[in-house]
Amino acid sequence: MRLDPLSMVYKVKVRLKHSHSIIWLFKRGRGLTGLKNLGNTCYMNSIIQCLNNTAILVTYFCNGQYLEHVNRSHSTRGAIAEELAAVVRALWSGQYRFIATKDLRNEVGKHQRTFRGSEQQDSHEFLTILMDWLHLDLQFSIKPPLKESLGASERAWHEYTRSRESLVLRLFYGQIRSTVRCTVCAASSATYDSFSNLSLELPPHAARCTLADCLKLYLNGETIPGWNCPTCKEKRDAVKKLDISRLPPVLVIHFKRFYLDAKDYMCNAYRKRQTYIDFPLEGLDMGQLALNCPANGYDLYAVSNHYGSMEGGHYTAYCKSSVYGKWYKYDDHLVTEISPSEVKSSAAYILFYTSCDRT
Numbered sequence: 001m002r003l004d005p006l007s008m009v010y011k012v013k014v015r016l017k018h019s020h021s022i023i024w025l026f027k028r029g030r031g032l033t034g035l036k037n038l039g040n041t042c043y044m045n046s047i048i049q050c051l052n053n054t055a056i057l058v059t060y061f062c063n064g065q066y067l068e069h070v071n072r073s074h075s076t077r078g079a080i081a082e083e084l085a086a087v088v089r090a091l092w093s094g095q096y097r098f099i100a101t102k103d104l105r106n107e108v109g110k111h112q113r114t115f116r117g118s119e120q121q122d123s124h125e126f127l128t129i130l131m132d133w134l135h136l137d138l139q140f141s142i143k144p145p146l147k148e149s150l151g152a153s154e155r156a157w158h159e160y161t162r163s164r165e166s167l168v169l170r171l172f173y174g175q176i177r178s179t180v181r182c183t184v185c186a187a188s189s190a191t192y193d194s195f196s197n198l199s200l201e202l203p204p205h206a207a208r209c210t211l212a213d214c215l216k217l218y219l220n221g222e223t224i225p226g227w228n229c230p231t232c233k234e235k236r237d238a239v240k241k242l243d244i245s246r247l248p249p250v251l252v253i254h255f256k257r258f259y260l261d262a263k264d265y266m267c268n269a270y271r272k273r274q275t276y277i278d279f280p281l282e283g284l285d286m287g288q289l290a291l292n293c294p295a296n297g298y299d300l301y302a303v304s305n306h307y308g309s310m311e312g313g314h315y316t317a318y319c320k321s322s323v324y325g326k327w328y329k330y331d332d333h334l335v336t337e338i339s340p341s342e343v344k345s346s347a348a349y350i351l352f353y354t355s356c357d358r359t
């Protein structure tokens with residue numbers, strides 16, 4: 001049996017058209033609700049607003065379908081998903097100008113010490129851990145496919161999922177193939193890793209660059225000296241090359257703006273690159289870079305922004321409302337409309353692209 005990674009996404013989309021709860025949601029709810037800052041929780045607020053503008057995820061939480069999937073067999077016991085669902089439902093209820101996410105924050109703090117205190121944290125680290133928790137909390141079993149019929153990429157994918165899936169996995173998770181090739185005999189070996197976001201280096205010493213530059217840099221080959229070649233049975237120079245072997249319907253891209261300053265290595269000083277990165281708001285084409293690019297590309301719908309330095313920074317989110325088709329700035333409890341021309345800035349830290357609404 002071949003699995004269609006999008007089948008569940010489409011199922012939820014169909015529900016969007018017919019469900020009474022969704023009609024109620026769009027009538028009364030606006031999704032333009034702020035989040036109170038609970039003491040340097042803007043990193044969390046920024047990510048919650050980006051997820052809260054992921055249309056299929058919102059539908060899944062608001063129509064109660066997630067209740068069929070809440071899984072208590074992992075350490076978080078389904079509680080992270082339940083608390084996030086409660087937040088999303090409140091954000092879309094249309095009853096509040098802003099809300100406080102104390103219960104979600106307490107639950108998150110129980111499982112990860114760094115998110116417990118009132119110090120500023122990295123929104124990328126929070127997002128990455130949250131995705132893994134949500135996948136475990138909303139996991140359900142699927143019929144395992146016949147191993148013989150699968151290619152290497154699919155086999156690695158099913159070894160990773162172990163026949164357990166979730167809407168979060170199907171929406172956000174992709175796969176990278178890493179190929180190491182001997183420069184002498186050309187023998188190669190491939191390994192596969194899953195990802196919930198692509199974490200991209202920026203070109204060093206550039207004041208401006210494009211998303212395409214960063215993707216090229218990420219996927220370009222790098223030389224590995226002294227690789228143990230299994231064919232030559234000797235240490236050889238090898239070239240390691242990354243390919244995206246599986247693109248998810250929602251593609252999340254993180255820019256590695258923070259780096260450890262080599263000069264200040266002893267005192268662990270992190271510096272931030274303020275590079276202005278140009279990225280498309282519509283029609284991001286990954287066709288040159290990935291093996292299964294959606295035909296119509298990706299549209300940007302949310303950005304997590306970081307301002308200032310590592311120690312004294314602030315996070316906001318720019319999100320495009322799926323109801324109003326306009327962009328809004330979510331700055332903790334404040335929500336204001338912005339023009340699409342304001343979306344690109346040197347504060348852009350994490351980009352959320354979707355291919356789901358392009359048909």
Ligand SMILES: [Zn+2]
Pocket residue numbers: 182183184185186187229230231232233236
């Ligand atoms: Zn070799």
